[in-house]
Amino acid sequence: MPSPAQAPARSATENRVAQLLQRLGPRRQQILFAAGAAILFINIAILAWASRQTQSQSEWARHSLRIENRLSELLLSVRTAESEQRAYILKSGNTAYRASYLAAVDKIPRDLAGIRSRVADNPAQQADLAELEATIKDKLEDLATKIRILEAGDTSAAIGLFNPNDRGRELMTAIKERIRRMGAEEEQLLAARSANFERSSRQLLSVGLLDSFLLLVLGWLAISFSLRSTQRLETAKIELEAKVEERIAELREANEEMQSFAYVVGHDLRAPLVNIMGFTSELQALQEVIFNQLEQGGEASNASGFDAKAAGAEFDEAIGFIKAATEKMERLIGAILALSRAGKRELKPETIDMSVLVDGVATTLAHETQAVGAEIEVGTLPSITSDRLALEQVFSNLLDNALKYLRPEAPGRIQITGYASSQRLIYEVRDNGRGIAEADQRRVFELFRRAGAQDQRGEGIGLSHVRALVRRLGGTIKLTSALNKGSTFRVELPRIYTDQ
Amino acid sequence: MTPVTIIMIEDDEGHARLIEKNIRAAGVYNAILAFTDGASALRHLLSPDGSGQTNGLALLILLDLNLPDMDGGEILRQLKENFHLKRTPVVILTTTDDEREIQRCYDLGCNVYITKPVDYARFATAVRQLGLFFSVIQVPEAA
Numbered sequence: 001m002p003s004p005a006q007a008p009a010r011s012a013t014e015n016r017v018a019q020l021l022q023r024l025g026p027r028r029q030q031i032l033f034a035a036g037a038a039i040l041f042i043n044i045a046i047l048a049w050a051s052r053q054t055q056s057q058s059e060w061a062r063h064s065l066r067i068e069n070r071l072s073e074l075l076l077s078v079r080t081a082e083s084e085q086r087a088y089i090l091k092s093g094n095t096a097y098r099a100s101y102l103a104a105v106d107k108i109p110r111d112l113a114g115i116r117s118r119v120a121d122n123p124a125q126q127a128d129l130a131e132l133e134a135t136i137k138d139k140l141e142d143l144a145t146k147i148r149i150l151e152a153g154d155t156s157a158a159i160g161l162f163n164p165n166d167r168g169r170e171l172m173t174a175i176k177e178r179i180r181r182m183g184a185e186e187e188q189l190l191a192a193r194s195a196n197f198e199r200s201s202r203q204l205l206s207v208g209l210l211d212s213f214l215l216l217v218l219g220w221l222a223i224s225f226s227l228r229s230t231q232r233l234e235t236a237k238i239e240l241e242a243k244v245e246e247r248i249a250e251l252r253e254a255n256e257e258m259q260s261f262a263y264v265v266g267h268d269l270r271a272p273l274v275n276i277m278g279f280t281s282e283l284q285a286l287q288e289v290i291f292n293q294l295e296q297g298g299e300a301s302n303a304s305g306f307d308a309k310a311a312g313a314e315f316d317e318a319i320g321f322i323k324a325a326t327e328k329m330e331r332l333i334g335a336i337l338a339l340s341r342a343g344k345r346e347l348k349p350e351t352i353d354m355s356v357l358v359d360g361v362a363t364t365l366a367h368e369t370q371a372v373g374a375e376i377e378v379g380t381l382p383s384i385t386s387d388r389l390a391l392e393q394v395f396s397n398l399l400d401n402a403l404k405y406l407r408p409e410a411p412g413r414i415q416i417t418g419y420a421s422s423q424r425l426i427y428e429v430r431d432n433g434r435g436i437a438e439a440d441q442r443r444v445f446e447l448f449r450r451a452g453a454q455d456q457r458g459e460g461i462g463l464s465h466v467r468a469l470v471r472r473l474g475g476t477i478k479l480t481s482a483l484n485k486g487s488t489f490r491v492e493l494p495r496i497y498t499d500q
Numbered sequence: 501m502t503p504v505t506i507i508m509i510e511d512d513e514g515h516a517r518l519i520e521k522n523i524r525a526a527g528v529y530n531a532i533l534a535f536t537d538g539a540s541a542l543r544h545l546l547s548p549d550g551s552g553q554t555n556g557l558a559l560l561i562l563l564d565l566n567l568p569d570m571d572g573g574e575i576l577r578q579l580k581e582n583f584h585l586k587r588t589p590v591v592i593l594t595t596t597d598d599e600r601e602i603q604r605c606y607d608l609g610c611n612v613y614i615t616k617p618v619d620y621a622r623f624a625t626a627v628r629q630l631g632l633f634f635s636v637i638q639v640p641e642a643a
Contacts, residue, residue, distance in 0.1 A: 267566065267595045273618050274595065275514035281620040282521070321514040439574060450568050454537050460568065 032225075036218040043211050046204050057197045064190040067118050068183050074111040075179045078136060080104040082172060085143045089150050089158050101147075105140060112136070125185060132178045139171040254471075257446075264447050268332055272325035279318040279325075286314055332448070335461045339447075339468060347387035347472065349497040354381035354427065357388070358416050361395045368403050374412025381418035382425050386497040390469045395429070397462040398489050402431040404456045407484065424475075425493050432486040441479050473497055504639045508534045508562040509541040509575065510593075515616070519562065519593065522624050526631025530560075538570030542578060545585060558639045559585075563610075565594040565601065573604055580609035587640045591630065 081104035088097035112133055119125035146168075150158040161168075293306045355378060362369070362376045369376055376399065384391070399414065406412040410432055418427040436444055440451035445467045448460040470477045475493035506523070510516040516534050523532070535541035545561075561579065565572030572594065579585045589611045596602075597615040605613055614630060617623045 263598065270595045270618055271512055271515070271566070274616055274620075274623060275512065275518070277618060277620040278518040278623060279514065281624070282518075317517070321517065325514055440570070443571065452569055453539060454568050 032218060032221060036215060036222065039211050039215045039218070043208060043215070046208050046211075050201065050204055053197060053200070057193065060193050061190055063118065064186045067115060067186050070111060070115045070118065071179050071183050071186075074108065074115065074136075075176065077104050077107045077111055078139065078172070078175055081108065081140065081143060082168070085147060086162070089146060089155075089162075092155050093150065098147075101143075105143070108136060108140070122189070125182060128178060128182050128185070132175065132182065135171060135174050135178060139168065139175060142168045142171060261447055264449075265332075265336060268448050269329060272329045272332075275321050275325035276329075279321045283315065283318045283322075286311060286318070331459055335447075335459055339461075339465060342390075342393075342465065342469060343472065345389075347390060347497065347499070349385050349387060351383060351385050352388055352391065353383050354391075354418060354425075355379075357391060358395050358399075358427075361392060361399055362416075364396070365399055365403060368400070369412075372403055372406055372412055374403055374406060374414060376414045377416070379415065379417040381416065381427060382420045382495075384425055384493060384495060384497075386473055386493060390473055394466050394469050394491065395427075397466045398429040398491075401462060402429060402433060402487075404458075405452070405487075406431070406433040420495070423495050425495055427491045427493070428488055429491075430486065430488040435483045435485050435487050436479065436481040437483050438481075441481060444479070445477075504530050504558045504560050504634075506530050506532045506560050506562060506634070507541065507545065508532055509538065509567070509572075510534065510562070510564045511536050511567050512564070515564070518620075518623065519627050522627035523631040523634070525624075526628040526635065528631040528634050530634070538567045538572070538575050542570075542575060545579065546582065558641050559588045560634060560639055561588055561590045563590055563592050563594075565592060565596050565605075573601075573608060576605060576608045576610055589637065589639060593627075593630070 081101055084097050084101035084104055088094060088101055091097060112129075116126075116129060119129055146158050146161050149161065289306065290311060293308075358378045358381060362378060365376070395416070399416075402414045403412065413432050415430045416427065417430070418425065420426075434452060436451050443449045444451050445463050446460075447464040449464075450458060450460040467477050470491055470493070473493055474497060475491060478490045478492070479487060480490070481487035506528075508516060508519065510519065513536065516536070520532055520534075533544070535544065545559075563572055563575060567575075572592070576590060576592070579588065579590060586609075590609070591612040591614065592605050592610050593614050593616060595616050602613050612630075612633075614626055617626060
């Protein structure tokens with residue numbers, strides 16, 4: 001199964017980002033996404049605004065050009081009116097010129113009206129236009145005056161009116177000047193609007209670019225976050241699978257133990273039965289011999305080869321074995337019942353100062369400790385919330401074993417240490433005794449099984465009892481040991497006992 | 501021919517006594533050396549130097565599987581792996597009748613596997629027949 005550590009190595013930056021996202025938590029991650037959406041919305045709004053602006057800008061440009069057009073048309077009309085009037089006067093009443101002159105004069109008010117409607121939004125241009133209109137009116141009046149003189153028949157007087165200091169000339173110059181100014185004004189307005197548009201476009205562009213960049217960053221964050229969550233999901237899945245497998249292994253082990261327990265009970269109880277039945281049969285056989293002898297009078301023992309002394313010894317031996325086997329059976333059944341009771345007893349979790357509890361257990365073993373010249377050291381142990389009686393039995397069995405299986409050549413030294421590891425507490429009972437061979441390290445936890453030299457009393461119950469208790473408390477027990485060096489029993493328990 | 505010594509490894513003294521009685525009843529008078537635990541039996545068999553050198557003794561081993569200190573199968577393995585003892589006949593005489601256990605013992609090279617019957621008449625018959633078997637089989641001298 002691949003472990004998270006085998007996942008492809010990622011860059012430090014990516015890791016930092018992932019950590020940052022992890023710290024953000026789901027609530028702020030939502031905010032992150034909302035921010036991304038908002039920026040996207042702003043970008044769209046900017047785009048819409050910019051396109052509308054471009055449109056109105058081009059409309060304004062068209063508008064300005066139209067005004068300029070009208071202005072030049074107006075100038076053309078005025079000039080046409082002037083030149084046609086002049087030609088009419090010079091050609092002494094050629095009516096074709098008169099018609100052209102009248103058409104031009106006629107067109108001037110329409111030109112003016114066109115301009116007026118287009119500068120309605122601009123008071124400065126309106127003022128200019130009013131003055132222009134007045135000047136044009138004067139000019140047309142001037143032109144009309146000369147025509148009237150001509151038509152009164154005084155051709156030379158009319159021609160005489162054309163001189164360098166003519167008022168008509170002056171007026172024409174004023175008109176030209178004013179139209180030029182109005183055109184220039186319109187140009188300036190257009191330029192100002194263009195500049196304005198360009199500036200705001202540039203600003204919008206930078207805002208848009210910044211936005212897009214932010215959006216890019218947010219997108220990248222979101223993607224790496226989603227990658228990260230996928231990875232986390234994968235890790236969680238792997239962890240879950242491992243947990244399930246562990247649990248299955250535990251169940252399998254418990255099942256195997258159950259089977260082995262039934263097997264052991266069956267066979268170990270059968271062994272004393274073989275003795276009881278065997279020696280009972282032997283007694284029966286002996287009884288026949290004895291009764292036969294009694295019937296024969298009991299005196300002629302030597303004649304039939306009957307040895308009363310030997311028969312008595314055999315009788316005693318058989319009775320002895322039957323008694324021993326019965327007692328053994330009684331002990332085995334007692335042990336099985338005790339295990340069963342321990343399994344049924346209701347556990348009452350309470351907060352326990354383990355240093356005090358183990359100290360108490362050590363005190364009850366003070367006599368034995370002194371007898372073998374050993375020393376028990378109880379370290380500072382983490383407190384636990386669990387069943388007091390079960391824990392007392394666990395540590396009393398472990399300490400008792402440690403005291404029983406010391407090496408005569410080494411002064412016994414038994415240490416109990418403990419520490420916390422996340423939600424589990426670990427207690428270790430370490431001795432420097434004779435140790436347990438590797439082949440026997442599983443076996444010692446089995447019911448009625450022991451290991452090493454059989455120089456101590458015992459039925460092989462203690463450790464199987466300890467293991468059953470530790471299991472009930474939701475923990476595990478492990479043994480590490482080396483022959484002639486010592487053993488360490490490592491009890492791992494949940495910090496708080498919960499009934500499963 | 502060297503007289504065969506019967507090595508009996510049996511932790512239950514009552515069983516040991518009943519086995520001895522019935523072997524004797526079958527007319528087998530070979531010396532019987534009894535051990536009540538695996539470690540001391542192995543110490544004896546493998547001799548103090550652990551080599552298994554038996555100085556030409558012919559042995560026949562009766563082995564119980566449920567020993568207090570060791571797994572009988574482990575003793576069987578050590579005997580069958582030993583250069584000097586590998587040909588010595590080993591008879592497993594035990595209460596266990598588990599199929600897997602019987603297979604394991606034959607795999608490890610045991611020569612005969614007998615389950616101790618609880619019924620004494622059958623127990624006595626089984627051990628006496630084993631005694632008769634002991635009286636006829638050829639036992640090789642240990643190397």
